[in-house]
Amino acid sequence: MKGIVFNLLEEAVSTEFGDATWDRLLDDAGLDGAYTSLGSYDDAEIFRLVGVASAALGMPEQDVLRWFGRRAMPLLAKRYPAFFAGHPNTRSFLLTLNNMIHPEVRKLYPGASPPVFDFDTADSEQLVIGYNSARRLCALAEGFMQGAAEHFQEQAAITQSQCMHAGDDKCSFHVRFPK
Numbered sequence: 001m002k003g004i005v006f007n008l009l010e011e012a013v014s015t016e017f018g019d020a021t022w023d024r025l026l027d028d029a030g031l032d033g034a035y036t037s038l039g040s041y042d043d044a045e046i047f048r049l050v051g052v053a054s055a056a057l058g059m060p061e062q063d064v065l066r067w068f069g070r071r072a073m074p075l076l077a078k079r080y081p082a083f084f085a086g087h088p089n090t091r092s093f094l095l096t097l098n099n100m101i102h103p104e105v106r107k108l109y110p111g112a113s114p115p116v117f118d119f120d121t122a123d124s125e126q127l128v129i130g131y132n133s134a135r136r137l138c139a140l141a142e143g144f145m146q147g148a149a150e151h152f153q154e155q156a157a158i159t160q161s162q163c164m165h166a167g168d169d170k171c172s173f174h175v176r177f178p179k
Contacts, residue, residue, distance in 0.1 A: 001043050001135070002112045006035035009049065012071035028052040040111050043135055062139040069143020070150065077151050080104075090149045090156060090177060091127050095119055115141065118170075131171040136164045138171035145175060 010033070013022045026033040029048040035041060050068075054061040077084050083101050087093040097117050115133035131141050142158055149156035155178050162172035 001041055001046055002037070003035040003039035003041060004037040005046060006033075006041060006049075007037050008072040008075050009046070009068055010035070011075055012068055013053075016071065025049055025052050025056070028056070065137060065139035066143035066146070069140045069145075070147040071143075073144055073147025073151055084151065087152070090145075090152045090154050091175075093148055093152065094127065094129065094145065094175070095121070125176060127175045127177075129173045129175060131173065132164075132169075138163060138165070138173075141171070142173060145173065149177070 010022050013025065022033070026049075029045070029052045031045055031048065050061050050064050053064045057064065083096075083104070084093060087096070094117075113134075115131055115135070115137075117132075118130035120128035120130075129145070131138050133141075138160070142160065145158055146156055157176040157178055159174045160171060161174060162168040162170060164171055
């Protein structure tokens with residue numbers, strides 16, 4: 001996993017809970033926390049951090065990942081405003097993940113392996129998003145979707161009909177944007 005993910009997690013935790021909380025999470029996870037944005041780190045490190053955060057907060061790991069995704073989106077918008085520019089709404093932004101955002105991620109962070117999404121746009125009232133990644137961080141993806149909606153000052157009602165954690169080939173999210 002690329003260091004930028006760890007940098008975003010550190011900033012989200014430190015902003016909301018303070019630097020001492022980030023340091024405590026690192027200590028509890030047995031990690032040194034020296035993450036550079038271009039560096040590559042073992043995926044197990046993010047799972048250890050999420051695990052100790054889950055225990056410390058008394059909340060399921062999937063909820064920790066959703067929280068992180070929501071909190072990371074404004075940080076991403078600040079760091080990479082070009083990714084968000086020109087999009088009138090969340091739907092428009094999400095539809096660019098594979099063909100605009102993730103190719104740029106690969107340029108900025110060589111060796112990055114972002115998830116692959118597929119989209120069903122047949123229903124104008126609903127966007128169906130398929131998520132596939134060996135990391136199986138579908139809860140993080142859902143948090144990013146919620147964070148994107150908040151960035152565009154919209155509400156997003158998200159339900160998940162398939163999940164790799166339940167043995168499905170991919171995760172499938174149904175996203176509605178109530179008026």
